[in-house]
Amino acid sequence: MPQLNPNPWLFIMITSWLTFSLIIQPKLLSFTTTNPPTNKTLTTTKTTPWTWPWP
Template sequence: MPQLNPSPWFAILIFSWVTFLIVIPPKIMGHTFPNDPSPQNTAKPKTGSWHWPWQ
């Protein structure tokens, strides 16, 4: 019965992982995003005490 012989299925497993780990990541990382995020303003906003009219 061929499903009990591990040699062809082990080779298929190894070649599929090689494909996933070597071939596919550069293709995915090669894509560019249409809008690159711009850095936010690093200055802290001015904080002050709140005026509560009921106190």
Template structure:
């Protein structure tokens, strides 16, 4: 049964994990967001109570 022969698939798996663990983290950590998040307003908004018409 050739699908049980791990010879070529183990090297493909090891090489793909090598790529995932070395190249991709470096690319994702250097990613720069185009817009920096704005700081929150320190004042909390005041809400007005609403008069329910059926009460």
């Protein structure tokens, strides 16, 4: 069963994971968001009951 042989894919997986976590991720996290989140005030809407046209 060649799927169980970790030789070809284990090194590639570890290398790509290290590349992402050590090089790409800090660069992505350094960007600032263009629209920072703001606190919205909650507004309550007044609801009126519906008057049905039939009795």
